Amino acid sequence: MTTSNYIMDNKDEILRLDLKTNLNILEKQVLWAGLEPGMSVGDMGCGPGKTTHHLNSLVQPQGSVTGVDISLDRINHANAHYLDDGIQYVLxxxxxxxxxxxxDFIFLRFVLEFYGSCAKQIINNLVSLLKPGGILCLIDLDHNCLSHYGIPDRLEAAIKGVMGALEESTGFDPYAGRKLYSHLYDLKFEDIRVDVSCHHLIYGDIEASEAFNWQKKLEIAAKNSGYGFKEFNNGYEGFKEASQKFFNNPRRFTYTPIICCCGQKPR
Ligand SMILES: C[S@@+](CC[C@H](N)C(=O)[O-])C[C@H]1O[C@@H](n2cnc3c(N)ncnc32)[C@H](O)[C@@H]1O
Structure with missing residues (x-):
């Protein structure tokens, strides 16, 4: 196995994913895409298993879910905490x-953003695992981490710098969401549908789980991006301080578009 492009990897990533996964939103997304009881499901890039476990509860009776992830830590966690009849985890x-x-149904959420240059390769692999008529549900962020109001100019410039550095050094794609439809169109998928909504919608007081999520994004992705933080005299530390101040200010407004796209493999 080659190394992962997963820039968020660190010891707290299981906790971050567990805390930020909202099962009501997950359920709404997959029911919209056509998930039904009895289906066999691939939960690709399944993380610590919370999504896999919930998808399994939605396909009972007689359904099954395979969760696949590149991280041994997260697969071990999933096997220890999110195993049930109908579920298997694969590294x-x-x-x-x-x-x-x-x-019958393949779910790929928040993975393509890490693979700007090999998104097509990943999708082709998944399509080969889909039955004719099966549903592929792709979900990703667009304009990732880049839509804020009330943000100081130098902080905004530094965030753009970080995203640019990540694109260059790791292949991260802040615009993965807007490309999902074209992937399915090019593959001649049928009944393609698209939904656009808001992720990370933050105004007023920030919730503890959102604050933790942003703190980890800053600590892990921004720090490791290779960006120099030239906007701040004390570099990364100044950036971190300014970010915390911004996210803790109830006047700021922040959101990220999330794009859901689903379609059926030609029969
Ligand atoms: C942001 S998490 C998303 C987890 C889950 N899909 C969700 O919607 O909450 C991305 C997951 O994809 C996994 N991943 C990244 N690159 C991968 C690859 N090349 N193959 C398999 N899994 C991968 C990571 O290890 C991580 O657990």
């Missing part, structure tokens, strides 16, 4: 052909 890299079964 695997979505960039490689995967020796798995064939599925």
């Amino acid at each position: 695997g890299d979505l960039r490689d052909p995967l020796p798995l079964g064939s599925y």
Whole structure:
């Protein structure tokens, strides 16, 4: 297995993913995409298993879910905390052909953003695991981390600098969301549907889980991006301080568009 492009990897990533995963939103997204009881599901880039476990509850009776992730830590956590009848977890890299079964429904959320240059390769691998007529549900952010109001100019410039550095050094794609429709169109998928809504909508007092999420994004992704933080005399520390001040100010307004796209593999 090659190394992951997953820039968020660190010891607290299981906790961050567990805290930020909202099961009501997940359920709304997959029911919109056509998930039904009895289906066999691939939860690709499943993280610590919280999504897989909930998807499994939605396909009972007689359904099943395979959760696949590149991180041994998260697969171990999933096996320890989110295993149930109908669920299996597999350690695997979505960039490689995967020796798995064939599925009625494949779910890929918040993964393509880490793979600007090999998104097509990942999608082609997943399509080969989908039954004819099966549903592929792709969900990702657009203009990722870049839409804020009330933000100081130098902080905004530094955030743009970080995103640019991540694009260059890791292949991170802050615009993965807007590309989802075209992936399915190019593959001649049928009944393609798109929904656009808001992720990270923050105004007023920030919730503890959102604050933790942003703190981790700053600590991990921004710090490791290689960006120099030239806007601040004391570099990263100044950036961190300004970010915390901004996110803790109830006047700021922040959101990120989230794009859901689903379609059926041609029969
Ligand atoms: C942001 S999390 C999303 C988790 C889950 N899909 C969700 O919607 O909450 C991305 C997950 O994709 C996994 N991942 C990243 N690159 C991968 C790859 N090449 N193959 C398999 N999993 C990968 C990471 O390890 C991480 O657990």
